[in-house]
Amino acid sequence: MLVVGGGSVAQAKLRALEPTDCRLRAVALAFSPAFLKALEAFDAERHERSFRPEDLDGVHLVISATNDPAANALIAAQARERGLWVNAVDDAASCDALFPSILRRGPFVAAVSTEGAFAGLSRVVREALEDLVPDATIPEFEALVQLRRQLRTSLPDPAVRAERLRSLLRQVRQEALPAEAAR
Numbered sequence: 001m002l003v004v005g006g007g008s009v010a011q012a013k014l015r016a017l018e019p020t021d022c023r024l025r026a027v028a029l030a031f032s033p034a035f036l037k038a039l040e041a042f043d044a045e046r047h048e049r050s051f052r053p054e055d056l057d058g059v060h061l062v063i064s065a066t067n068d069p070a071a072n073a074l075i076a077a078q079a080r081e082r083g084l085w086v087n088a089v090d091d092a093a094s095c096d097a098l099f100p101s102i103l104r105r106g107p108f109v110a111a112v113s114t115e116g117a118f119a120g121l122s123r124v125v126r127e128a129l130e131d132l133v134p135d136a137t138i139p140e141f142e143a144l145v146q147l148r149r150q151l152r153t154s155l156p157d158p159a160v161r162a163e164r165l166r167s168l169l170r171q172v173r174q175e176a177l178p179a180e181a182a183r
Contacts, residue, residue, distance in 0.1 A: 004051050004075050005065035006031035009089050013063050014038040016099045027055050028066070051075055056082055061097060065089045092116025101126035106138035107145045144172070 001017070003010050006028030015038065017024070024044040031039075031048065039046065047055070051071065056062065062084050064075040069090065076088040080096075088094035092115060100111035101122035110129055112122045148165060155161040 002059040003063045010065035011035040061085045063087045
């Protein structure tokens with residue numbers, strides 16, 4: 001994977017990629033300290049210079065996250081000529097791959113996207129979900145997943161098991177409603 005850019009937008013892309021454990025090549029004229037810190041989570045090579053066409057060699061996905069729209073368009077065009085997938089920041093029409101704003105709470109994952117039309121809106125909605133689903137819910141979610149596993153064994157009939165799980169989820173929802181109403 002290639003990331004062109006070393007600022008806050010490129011850093012946000014790194015956060016989205018962190019769970020993938022991908023190999024990364026980063027190219028930028030300058031890298032922010034926060035970007036470099038985020039880059040530590042990856043098997044990465046770093047080049048502090050301008051983008052070169054050979055930077056596309058051996059990659060499958062290109063993230064063009066510079067603060068120069070003309071440079072992003074050029075990088076996207078060159079990548080596309082090679083048949084590579086592209087995520088061009090602030091240019092949804094040039095994107096083959098989009099990055100939703102993701103909330104992870106143990107086994108619960110929610111992804112919010114505007115299909116590249118307004119990334120900030122996706123982020124605001126994800127932040128609202130963070131308030132609705134705090135980190136404290138992780139043990140509860142993990143317990144529900146474990147209970148479902150147990151029910152697969154103890155209730156072999158799929159219809160009976162589905163009804164029991166629906167009943168359980170209705171109860172979870174009802175217990176969550178008073179907390180929401182108190183806000």
